[in-house]
Amino acid sequence: MNIGEAYKEIKKEFPSISISRIRFLEKEGLIKPKRSNGGTRSFSEKDITRIKNILDLQENQFYSLKAIKNNPKLLVNPLVNSKIVIKEYSQHDALKKAGMNENDFNDLVEYKYEKFKDKYTHQDVERFSALAYLFSLGLGVKNLSLIKSLSDRGVGFFETYFQFSGTDPDEIQIAIEKFSEIIGSYILEDL
Numbered sequence: 001m002n003i004g005e006a007y008k009e010i011k012k013e014f015p016s017i018s019i020s021r022i023r024f025l026e027k028e029g030l031i032k033p034k035r036s037n038g039g040t041r042s043f044s045e046k047d048i049t050r051i052k053n054i055l056d057l058q059e060n061q062f063y064s065l066k067a068i069k070n071n072p073k074l075l076v077n078p079l080v081n082s083k084i085v086i087k088e089y090s091q092h093d094a095l096k097k098a099g100m101n102e103n104d105f106n107d108l109v110e111y112k113y114e115k116f117k118d119k120y121t122h123q124d125v126e127r128f129s130a131l132a133y134l135f136s137l138g139l140g141v142k143n144l145s146l147i148k149s150l151s152d153r154g155v156g157f158f159e160t161y162f163q164f165s166g167t168d169p170d171e172i173q174i175a176i177e178k179f180s181e182i183i184g185s186y187i188l189e190d191l
Contacts, residue, residue: 006033006043006051014055015099015132022051030054030069050075059097086122094120098128100135107141 001009003019010017025031026041031050033041053075057063068074089097095105108114108131117124134143 001043001048003033003041003043006041006048009048010051010055011099011136012133013052014059015129015136016059016096017051017055017099025051025054028065028069030065030075088119088121089125091116091120094125094128098125098132100128100132104132104135104141111141111144113141113144 003022007017007019007022010022022031026033031047031054033043033047035041054068057068057074058065063074091105095102105114105128109116
């Protein structure tokens with residue numbers, strides 16, 4: 001896959017990635033994608049996995065790029081079970097980890113989808129990451145009102161329907177989650 005396709009694949013898991021960052025990792029000698037006769041980079045699944053491991057070491061385990069370069073064994077045997085879980089983030093760190101720019105966040109606050117806080121949790125970062133991904137697909141904050149409206153109406157319908165049918169609360173929750181997946185797939189189908 002070319003650099004644009006590699007970027008899109010990696011961005012699903014690491015929203016903070018950029019094409020220039022991939023090029024920088026190559027310049028630093030940490031990745032060596034094959035090149036065509038015309039000089040176009042071609043990334044294999046092994047290259048993608050290596051980039052993800054580097055990003056995991058940097059972003060989740062707090063290794064510096066220098067430490068990663070000086071200890072190649074880190075990439076051969078990533079420390080999967082020793083990940084550090086961060087309980088609190090500053091706004092800057094939460095947005096950076098999620099790959100969301102400050103302007104989009106400010107728009108979310110303006111439209112009352114988010115609030116400024118002193119500290120942000122891992123759950124906040126996960127939500128920001130999902131929103132950043134939607135924004136990268138071309139959706140904007142204004143589009144969220146339609147999605148929220150569809151979701152609210154659908155959830156209300158399911159809650160009302162199942163309330164009278166005597167269904168188990170766990171089954172109601174599963175039905176609502178499945179409904180949300182269906183709505184989401186219809187919305188994203190034409191993108």
